[in-house]
Amino acid sequence: MNFQPGKDTLKREFKTVGTRTPRPDGLDKITGRAQFGADMTAPGMLWGLILRSPHAHARIKSIDTSKAEAVNGVHAVVTSADFGPCPDDVLDVRENVMARGKALYDGHAVAAVAATSRAAAKQALKLIKVDYQVLPHVTDVDEAMKPSAPIINSKLFTKGLEKTPRKPSNVAERFEFGHGDVEAGFEQADLVVERTFKTEATHQGYIEPHACLASMGTDGKGDIWCCTQGHFMVRQVCSALLGMDASALRVTASEIGGGFGGKTTVFIEPVALALSLKANRPVKVVMSRAEVLRASGPTSSTSIDVKIGMKKDGTITAGDATLRYQGGAFPGSAVPYGAMAAFACYDLKAVRAVGYDVIANRPKQAAYRAPGAPMAAYAVESVVDELCRELKLDPLEVRLKNASSDGSKASYGPNFDVIGLRATLEAAKTHPHYRAKLGRNQGRGVACGFWFNFGGETSVSLNVSADGTVGLSVGTPDIGGSRASIGNMAAEELGIPHDKVRCIIADTASLGYNDVTDGSRVTFASGLAAINAARDAIGKMCERAAGLWGIPVDAVTWEDGAARPSSPNAGKHEPLTLADIAAQAGATGGPISGHCEINAEGAGVSFATHLVDTEVDPDTGHVKVLRYTVFQDAGKAIHPSYVEGQFQGGAVQGIGWALNEEYIYGEDGRLQNPGFLDYRIPVASDLPMIDAVIVEVPNPGHPYGVRGVGETSIVPPLAAISNSVSGAAGVRMTELPMSPPRVLKALGRI
């Protein structure tokens, strides 16, 4: 009964799917009852705190913890010495959660304590003596690439070069994507524009700081409760770091107060576990906001060159980009995704994107919503906009002329399947926003964005209760209402009301492995698995009905929530509803459950077009967002309210990235704005309503046509706003964020 792409017909008439049902976790969240990461306690619990490096780059000559250990109430102190050998694939994680030999960035963990009170833990932290030898540091991506830059890791030699380098470098790897003859393409152009752009690092900015409660016994068994986008990932990484059997560690995902990619890795969980192991007591660790900003994953800061050639009629003849992303003190920035996504919106004969993965003395970057793509789209869409303005061409028409469509060869290799980019552009073209008049100092920006989307390993269990209701266990933490969407898909497939299905996030012992909630995969993959699990259960219920009726199972069909004889030949039998069959489950063979374990493919790529109007105050440099409209292909919007929510939330995070948010490092390499006062995310009074237009071009890879919608919405805003501001200010903006000082500088006012 499992869904097979291409062999299943898209279901067109839905009962539950596409409706705006109440969310199953709603009541708990509006009454304060929902339990997030920091809300759990355990008997005998200790408080854990982490000591962090005040230096951007320093050798740790020694750590003396004796005075801290002597503090009354302190039960454990750990350093890197408490983390033993581990597999190669988690070596960097081990070093990031606890510095080994060198502190690599301001905020790098160097030691941790667990005590009976936070006050005792705080006192103990102050008594840990770390002898640092401060080393030269580098935080800027372009500076880090210079041959004269301080070398952060003497064992790092650039990969991907033609010649194997003999000297270590801060450049971890070079990537290249593309096809066709780029130089020949530029020769065919009537106009070639080449620009360099810079973007500062931003933080995912989830309102809930990282928090966990770890309990490890002397019998080698442990439990972790934490806010994470992937509790199976937490289990794998923590058990590997602590040398435990994976199945000896059970991880339960709490409610999660935002993630946006930033909770797809571990920071404090292995430390809490190590403290718990040493103290033989449960230990809770909660990050402060300053710790979140200094030591959990922000994005890369970037420096990007883009060159694009265009004919007078708007045809793009070639595109070339060089992208340099620093991803913090460890290799693994999102530059490959940036390079792959840079030109994905365009069907080009000649295209090249070269990426450099660079390390610097900053916290290790973590995924942030379409990791790597917003900056690349910012640079490319800015140059496309400049070409349109120079050649006096309509920016939507130019995009329609060059847009990727079904079957186009993507700039990163494969050919696209059925895609919705053109549909979003057409929707934007006919929307009243596009024709609305602009006033003085106002500008309109257009930009498109792309994200790959992901499927991945997924395991779902669906249990039919004797009263005809259904429990649905999924293993992908719900960060934006996915329990509602997944439950609704199961209800749709079973043919029962949505409120007869309760969808929960099960712990790591209750389901097979699930990849983390990332890649906009959950509604697609867990939804697909839930549909398959429902079909599995339906198959079993049809068997039970066949048994009761004494007819072969292939003479039974499932329709509208009931088993029915499939044809008059099968005999006259009253339909047996799900509840009828469930009530007799014990007598007909025992409990009825459906399962699906799958590595989901066919996620279906996603495109969006954004329109934004801004007004620039020439005296203060302040940019006001006047109007914003998102057009995005959802494939099929399972729960339209939460699809709109993804569009709106992503757009606003993009507005923050474009206008306010940035990591500011001082000459000393220390982060100067580790708080929400100075790292300013958009607030309600900064914004207009965000109009969300859902375009539906069904994904042939999903039985209902679903495409992930979570990430694409943050890809176009940087460029759309920059294009709008550039129009309003009459000068091309090339650096983010477009804070008032930068705008005034561009206007020549300072």
Added chain:
Amino acid sequence: MFQIQISTSINGDDTEFSCEPDETLLDVLRDRLGMTGSKEGCGTGDCGACSVVVDGRLVCACLMLGAEAQGREIETIEGMADGTELHPLQQKFLDHAALQCGVCTPGFLVAAKSLLERNDNPTEEEVRYWLAGNLCRCTGYDKIVRAVLDTAKDMRKPAKAKKPAARKRVKA
């Protein structure tokens, strides 16, 4: 460290607790009283996730000491619903899908209630400025602002409906 004995009222319930002098009201609520509905997003009064009402005034519980609760009336998210009866704002937040992750939701609800108690007919701009001290990273605020405006509209309705009914009675 020595502890201070405090008598206060929380959501109408007389409450006694002892706390250290440097503990915030938020620490007391969450760690001593088990009222974890108020969230700590920043600890510096910038995010509003710990919004509570003290003697009718909207404050960040992370910026007030627990010891300062002596003799005051404190309202938190846990007391917002009247038994099983949700506050209209709570219902509208559900209806409008005005939450995604939900961690900022208690603070928004407490802050929005405080607005509507002062102004039953706020403009969109007034809602946006009143809620500017509450950070939400998921929604882009659109659905939150709509939910608050829609609540205000609904809460004004019964008052209007009652007036003509009262007049009728006078006439009869």
